Amino acid sequence: YTVEQLNAMIAHDPRILYLGYVSAIEDIYQSSDVVVFPSRWQEPLGLIGLEAGACRKPIVTTRVGGIPEVVEDGVNGFLVPPADPQSL
Numbered sequence: 001y002t003v004e005q006l007n008a009m010i011a012h013d014p015r016i017l018y019l020g021y022v023s024a025i026e027d028i029y030q031s032s033d034v035v036v037f038p039s040r041w042q043e044p045l046g047l048i049g050l051e052a053g054a055c056r057k058p059i060v061t062t063r064v065g066g067i068p069e070v071v072e073d074g075v076n077g078f079l080v081p082p083a084d085p086q087s088l
Helices: 003-009 025-030 047-054
Strands: 035-037 059-062 077-080
Touching: 025 047, 035 047, 047 059
Parallel strands: 035 059, 059 077
Antiparallel strands: none
């Protein structure tokens, strides 16, 4: 997707930023209140959950693959069903 297509999908909501590649990802985590990782695929582990946890950030993510091994629902984040925007 192009940036224009992505912005159209979110109706140009100014709260959502598409940053592209970021080399110092820990800076993004540190400036965030919560990390949202709505994966639809069977992630073997979900590195984003580990990175967010290392930065002491709560995560909202989907209950797929190995993610529930890293994110304990209600403890260090929240697990929702995949492809369920209402729950997310």
